[in-house]
Amino acid sequence: MDWELTNFEHLRIDFSAIRIPRKDAEHLLSELAGKPKKRAGRPSGPSNPWEKEQVAAALRMIDRGDTRSVTAIALVLTDSALTGSKLQSQQRRLAWGIKRALDAEAKNSVQNKRD
Structure with a gap:
């Protein structure tokens, strides 16, 4: 409750809130503010031939x-002309692709197949 200071009338002030996940709240606030939606970045893993x-x-x-x-293998195979963040980004994409291929190979190995 609050009082009006000029004529001492009683003012009623109510506050309410809901709890939602932070990501949803950020989307709602950006939508209300008219900000454009962010686009998804480059996909994980190798993206060119x-x-x-x-x-x-x-x-x-x-x-x-x-x-x-x-x-270490990915670092050796990265493009030597790249430097800085582009080099690191390409190294991460190559490492991700190698790990993904090794995981797929392990799942399809002869040991994992049933008779």
Whole structure:
């Protein structure tokens, strides 16, 4: 409750709130403010033929017995002309593609199949 200071009339003030997830609240606020929606970024993993070929080359290296970590192999296979954040981004995409291919290969291995 609150009082009007000039003539001392009683004012009633009510507050209410609802609890919603933060992401939903941000979407609602941006929609009410008229802000454009954000677009999805670049998809995970290799996105062009050259990067897909690099992932295939990495899998061949692993098949031949390369025991380095996936990130080390991805670093070797990145484009040498790139620097900074573009280099790191490409390295992450290649590493993601290699891990994904290895996981798919492990799921489809002969050991996992039933007779």
